Amino acid sequence: MKLVNEKSKAGSSSFPIKELDIKSNIPAGLQRTSLTVPTLPEVEVVRHYTNLSKANFGVDNGFYPLGSCTMKYNPKINEVVANRPQFSIHPLSRENRLPLKIIYELEKYLCEITGMDAFSTQPAAGAHGELTGTMIMKAYFEKRGEKRTSVIIPDSAHGTNPASVSLCGYQPVQVRSSSAGGIDLVDLRQKMDKTVVGIMITNPNTLGIFDENILEITQIIHDHGGLCYLDGANMNPMLGIVKPRDFGIDLIHLNLHKTFSTPHGGGGPGAGPLGVIKELEAFLPNPRINENLEFENSEESIGSVHPFCGNFGILLRAYAYIRAIGAAGLRKVAENAVLNANYLKEKLKKHYHLQYDRTCQHEFVIDDSLMPNGVTTHDIAKRLIDFGFHPPTIYFPLIVKGAMMIEPTETETKENLDAFIDAMKVIKEEASDDPQKVVKAPLNAPIGRLDEVRAAREPKLTWCRDEE
Amino acid sequence: MDYIANTDLERESMLREIGVKKIMDLFHDIPKELILSTPLNIPGPFSEFELLSELHKISTQNRPTLSFLGGGNYNHYIPSTVKAITSRGEFSTAYTPYQPEISQGTLQALYEYQSMICEITGMDVSNASMYDGATSLAEAMLVATKIKGKKRVLASKAINPLYREVLKTYANVAEIEIREVDCQDGLTSDFDTEGSSAILIQNPNFFGLLEDLNTIRERAKDLLLITSTTEPLSWAMLQPFANSDVDIVTAEGQSFGNPISFGGPGLGIFAAKKVYIRQMPGRLVGETVDIQGKRGFVLTLCAREQHIRREKATSNICTNQGLCALAAAVYLVTYGENLGELARLNNQLAVYFSEQLQKIEGIDLVFNAPFFNEFIVRIDKGILLKLTDVEIGINLERYYPDLKDCYLVCCTEMTPKEIIDRVIHEIGK
Numbered sequence: 063m064k065l066v067n068e069k070s071k072a073g074s075s076s077f078p079i080k081e082l083d084i085k086s087n088i089p090a091g092l093q094r095t096s097l098t099v100p101t102l103p104e105v106e107v108v109r110h111y112t113n114l115s116k117a118n119f120g121v122d123n124g125f126y127p128l129g130s131c132t133m134k135y136n137p138k139i140n141e142v143v144a145n146r147p148q149f150s151i152h153p154l155s156r157e158n159r160l161p162l163k164i165i166y167e168l169e170k171y172l173c174e175i176t177g178m179d180a181f182s183t184q185p186a187a188g189a190h191g192e193l194t195g196t197m198i199m200k201a202y203f204e205k206r207g208e209k210r211t212s213v214i215i216p217d218s219a220h221g222t223n224p225a226s227v228s229l230c231g232y233q234p235v236q237v238r239s240s241s242a243g244g245i246d247l248v249d250l251r252q253k254m255d256k257t258v259v260g261i262m263i264t265n266p267n268t269l270g271i272f273d274e275n276i277l278e279i280t281q282i283i284h285d286h287g288g289l290c291y292l293d294g295a296n297m298n299p300m301l302g303i304v305k306p307r308d309f310g311i312d313l314i315h316l317n318l319h320k321t322f323s324t325p326h327g328g329g330g331p332g333a334g335p336l337g338v339i340k341e342l343e344a345f346l347p348n349p350r351i352n353e354n355l356e357f358e359n360s361e362e363s364i365g366s367v368h369p370f371c372g373n374f375g376i377l378l379r380a381y382a383y384i385r386a387i388g389a390a391g392l393r394k395v396a397e398n399a400v401l402n403a404n405y406l407k408e409k410l411k412k413h414y415h416l417q418y419d420r421t422c423q424h425e426f427v428i429d430d431s432l433m434p435n436g437v438t439t440h441d442i443a444k445r446l447i448d449f450g451f452h453p454p455t456i457y458f459p460l461i462v463k464g465a466m467m468i469e470p471t472e473t474e475t476k477e478n479l480d481a482f483i484d485a486m487k488v489i490k491e492e493a494s495d496d497p498q499k500v501v502k503a504p505l506n507a508p509i510g511r512l513d514e515v516r517a518a519r520e521p522k523l524t525w526c527r528d529e530e
Numbered sequence: 531m532d533y534i535a536n537t538d539l540e541r542e543s544m545l546r547e548i549g550v551k552k553i554m555d556l557f558h559d560i561p562k563e564l565i566l567s568t569p570l571n572i573p574g575p576f577s578e579f580e581l582l583s584e585l586h587k588i589s590t591q592n593r594p595t596l597s598f599l600g601g602g603n604y605n606h607y608i609p610s611t612v613k614a615i616t617s618r619g620e621f622s623t624a625y626t627p628y629q630p631e632i633s634q635g636t637l638q639a640l641y642e643y644q645s646m647i648c649e650i651t652g653m654d655v656s657n658a659s660m661y662d663g664a665t666s667l668a669e670a671m672l673v674a675t676k677i678k679g680k681k682r683v684l685a686s687k688a689i690n691p692l693y694r695e696v697l698k699t700y701a702n703v704a705e706i707e708i709r710e711v712d713c714q715d716g717l718t719s720d721f722d723t724e725g726s727s728a729i730l731i732q733n734p735n736f737f738g739l740l741e742d743l744n745t746i747r748e749r750a751k752d753l754l755l756i757t758s759t760t761e762p763l764s765w766a767m768l769q770p771f772a773n774s775d776v777d778i779v780t781a782e783g784q785s786f787g788n789p790i791s792f793g794g795p796g797l798g799i800f801a802a803k804k805v806y807i808r809q810m811p812g813r814l815v816g817e818t819v820d821i822q823g824k825r826g827f828v829l830t831l832c833a834r835e836q837h838i839r840r841e842k843a844t845s846n847i848c849t850n851q852g853l854c855a856l857a858a859a860v861y862l863v864t865y866g867e868n869l870g871e872l873a874r875l876n877n878q879l880a881v882y883f884s885e886q887l888q889k890i891e892g893i894d895l896v897f898n899a900p901f902f903n904e905f906i907v908r909i910d911k912g913i914l915l916k917l918t919d920v921e922i923g924i925n926l927e928r929y930y931p932d933l934k935d936c937y938l939v940c941c942t943e944m945t946p947k948e949i950i951d952r953v954i955h956e957i958g959k
């Protein structure tokens with residue numbers, strides 16, 4: 063499809079501006095002499111982007127079992143709420159009680175769900191929450207006069223975990239997974255000592271396993287004075303079932319764009335509020351909101367990580383979601399997410415290799431080791447597109463070779479799950495009978511398999527005028 | 531209300547297939563004593579109607595005001611095309627485009643966004659967005675110290691004070707020293723470059739004034755010059771940053787088609803010279819071809835990123851502000867080349883308002899340098915009392931104790947001449 067730059071036609075904008083007869087105060091030397099912005103009449107603007115949207119796939123289009131991303135249905139009422147003109151409030155307006163009330167209440171809900179004592183809504187995404195949490199752990203040990211230099215991270219962790227801790231000058235130390243898929247306690251005991259800040263753990267982990275030794279794990283960390291950070295990307299199966307605080311978590315971020323149904327936007331905006339226990343509250347980003355709906359600063363705060371209160375528009379959607387479904391609804395989310403995942407797993411393991419064959423929570427990981435004719439996970443993913451499904455997360459977690467990480471979420475119907483199972487079965491058959499079909503896939507997508515190596519070798523990141 | 535799709539009957543049949551009796555059997559890995567025995571203390575469930583009525587009720591607690599607030603967030607008109615496009619589920623409910631064959635919509639739109647940012651700023655490369663203007667500037671600071679190897683940066687005091695707070699937080703954990711550069715008459719004054727990696731300048735600066743970037747560039751010979759902009763509409767009127775040899779351009783792109791929304795979500799803009807491509811944080815969309823040779827787009831140079839490089843990544847950023855970048859792109863294309871006129875209109879309204887205000891006894895313009903759409907006035911307290919329904923500007927004293935009784939006033943196309951005249955009339959009463 064043509065680029066908007068290639069369609070541009072000077073003088074065609076439907077948005078004329080009536081300037082005033084007032085002389086600018088800006089000297090001519092500072093003003094630009096020409097401006098190029100692609101210009102189209104309104105109808106062509108709308109058609110361009112509408113046609114682009116047809117080459118995209120969202121949860122609204124179909125099943126999107128992207129593991130660890132919790133691609134659940136995004137209720138439309140959330141959008142109605144977030145788009146109310148009353149919320150288009152300047153962050154420095156004196157009339158700020160309404161947004162502050164909503165943020166304050168949302169913080170309370172998140173405390174109740176996780177068992178934490180206090181939340182900050184400043185972090186704009188999950189990785190931002192991890193960074194903020196690591197900053198807090200650093201401030202905590204600095205205050206105690208303890209010099210600690212590393213953070214333990216399981217080998218099944220999301221890539222953001224090591225990246226976030228290293229931004230704070232900490233060395234990530236990898237702890238092995240056991241053959242059962244949890245953390246290897248022997249390895250953990252060996253690596254934990256008083257030079258270690260603590261652990262950044264994902265539980266249920268990226269294999270979808272709730273670590274049955276979780277209490278022991280957090281105890282080992284606490285015994286050495288360390289802190290336990292939970293990457294809350296996988297909070298969905300714990301809603302109303304178990305509170306992370308109860309298994310020894312000291313800090314947690316939540317991805318509102320996963321668990322709390324806010325749309326992912328093709329890569330954001332999300333929100334990654336951070337919760338902590340009482341002992342760490344004073345270190346949370348400034349400012350906080352107190353019960354009188356006023357801003358309050360703490361002297362021990364790490365400072366701010368966002369100029370205002372974070373992605374308020376996203377907080378609003380999560381607030382609407384939590385209230386819409388209530389306590390009972392939250393628990394149903396967890397139950398049905400886990401039911402759907404186990405159903406899929408049991409059906410798929412008849413055809414695909416399941417390295418960790420045990421009950422899962424919200425997701426599970428199969429792989430391509432049983433595939434004939436050299437057909438890989440990459441091929442399976444591309445072929446799924448032809449069947450009208452978004453592929454799972456692939457080649458992650460790194461501890462399973464050729465991983466396909468599948469998270470159906472609670473909002474999928476049994477019919478959709480069955481159709482996905484059928485497609486996976488057919489692909490397995492094709493791999494042995496007609497492998498070319500799979501290796502060449504996708505065959506029915508808006509575009510064929512793309513050459514990613516070439517894109518990286520000769521990066522072309524902008525359209526140039528001389529292409530015309 | 532809930533959004534669960536299956537019926538009780540279906541649940542039963544699924545449990546049978548799994549081979550367990552009840553759903554709670556699937557949670558047997560959780561230590562028994564941890565399973566909650568009472569429901570969470572959360573209100574609801576509420577129907578859509580109940581949700582909206584409640585919101586309507588609490589909305590009345592907020593009195594709408596006529597606002598001249600800017601200083602980082604700007605009240606601009608958003609053409610109807612923007613919401614019409616960004617609310618399409620194909621865009622809004624998609625994930626980060628890891629599977630390019632079914633994400634060409636997002637990818638091409640972001641590629642076009644990157645191209646537009648480069649055309650307007652004159653820079654070589656733009657990433658596909660960061661969280662917001664403040665973290666974008668903070669990431670640029672981190673990049674600069676890695677490139678230059680010196681753990682100190684200079685930062686103008688005319689950078690938005692809230693952004694400087696975020697900078698300090700990032701600098702603190704990265705063990706970077708920020709040396710603040712004073713201002714004279716509202717503009718960044720002279721500085722000593724010894725031992726620093728970069729100088730950070732906001733333009734137009736927090737006081738609304740235009741910095742002399744060419745002179746700063748000359749003084750900062752061996753340093754990276756990093757700019758921050760909170761009102762990128764100004765770009766449509768001003769010389770592109772590339773003309774002042776700026777190394778990294780960062781900005782808050784909210785002005786381009788994104789609502790104010792109490793300060794977030796915003797749009798972090800990050801653009802740089804080509805030589806820094808491999809040090810850049812965030813997603814980059816690049817052009818390539820499919821197996822038939824047809825043009826297509828993919829996320830590229832991922833070897834910089836956390837999901838590949840883990841602790842050695844250039845940044846920890848993963849989720850960014852994709853939909854806000856899409857909104858910016860639709861906004862820019864809708865105005866097209868008329869964006870320059872929109873920028874001039876904003877400037878004209880600010881000039882007009884500042885001239886009218888100065889005519890009033892008890893109101894003075896504080897700085898004389900050229901500004902874009904924001905300026906600072908000192909206002910006698912008595913006059914302020916007359917403006918009960920107007921927020922005339924941001925009170926600067928809390929950030930700059932010297933600027934007592936001073937307000938940063940912002941004009942946009944949403945505060946047209948008639949509104950300005952009405953306020954002037956009210957003050958004159």
